Amino acid sequence: MSRRTPLTALGVSVAAVLVASGPALAQAPQTQLPGDVVTYPLGSSSAEMQRIAAYWTPERLRSASTYVPSTKPSASARAAPSIAEVVPSGKRAAKAPKKKEPGEPPMVGKVFFKLGAKEYWCSGSVVHSKNRNLVATAGHCGYSLPQNRPVENWIFIPSYANGSTDAGIYVGHTLFLHLDYPGKGDFDRDYAFVTVHRGFTWKTTSGGYQRTDVGRLEDKVGAFRFAATKGTSLAVNAFGYPAGAHPDGSRPYNGQAVRACSGVTDRKYVTAPTYLLSHGVLLRSCGFTAGASGGPWVLNYDRARRTGFLNGVTSLTWNVNGDGRLDAISTPFFNAITQRVYNEAAKQATG
Secondary structure: OEEEEEEEEOOEEEEEEEEOOOOOOOOOOOEEEOOOEEEEEOOOOHHHHHHHHHHOOHHHHHHOEEOOOOOOOOOOOOOOOOHHHOOOOOOOOOOOOOOOOOOOOOOEEEEEEEEOOEEEEEEEEEEOOOOOOEEEEOHHHOEEOOOOEEOEEEEEEEOOOOOOOOOOEEEEEEEEEEOHHHHHOOHHHOOEEEEEOOEEEEEEEOOEEEEEEEEOHHHHHOOEEEOOOOOOOOEEEEEEOOOOOOOOOOOOOOOOOOEEEEEEOOOOOEEEHHHOEEEEEEEEOOOOOOOOOOOEEEEEEEOOOOEEEEEEEOOEEEOOOOOOOOOEEEEEOOOHHHHHHHHHHHHOOOO
């Protein structure tokens, strides 16, 4: 069962979707790194990688549902922001990108995972690292706050379109988060970086199917560069795979192809107390629905080369105008704290 919860931001009423919380489970094993970065194994061993690869049959990929962010069963008190949290906004608003639909960047794709007895999907993208194996997505697309544990059977499929896996399937190795996301349910930290194994595709043989190695993720589809502490009032292109319904029940998207929104982010931060969000960055006039979570926000997007700088991930969708249709999206502000999480993830080699 789902419900809409009114939030107050920028003097207007907005709505975000919550899902009912199940009973809390025991905290999953984690490793804490410097800078309050925490990691969780997703499928770090060869045996786990093979098991997860075998799990994702074409039928399971087709039956997966869009995933909606949820809060912890009882959120902790919000800590005061650190110095790294507050960065001055841009001096003036940048010009919006041209209205022409951007070319589809091959490094954008779908994240699939299992939670409980169901399969879900989010959006994600490849972000550059020296080991060429790193995916950026939303924190809630890697860690379940109600269940207090990481999701299971996590994979990434870049360039996903109408079921195509031609660019490969990449099994998650390790999930990197900031401690405040799993610890407090703080959506100022609703971002995740996931290292992945080498990719594979399924090749038809006389005996059925055989995995064929396609190499490292970034070698296959390229990557966005990472960018933090850039301020607000910036021109961005946002990408994702929306498919869920608007509050009025309409469904303009089917989740089978990547979609794009463009515009200039609001100068002032958006807040959402239900999600402990105090420094969200809002992009208006973007009607993305469920399924777009985790999709990249890109600065200086080059349509011809299909490259740019990752400066956010879709976290929440908003009904700013209150007309029954989602019309804005937000990302946590990418700051020095985000940079620390990215730096730790970018170090990890996965073979």
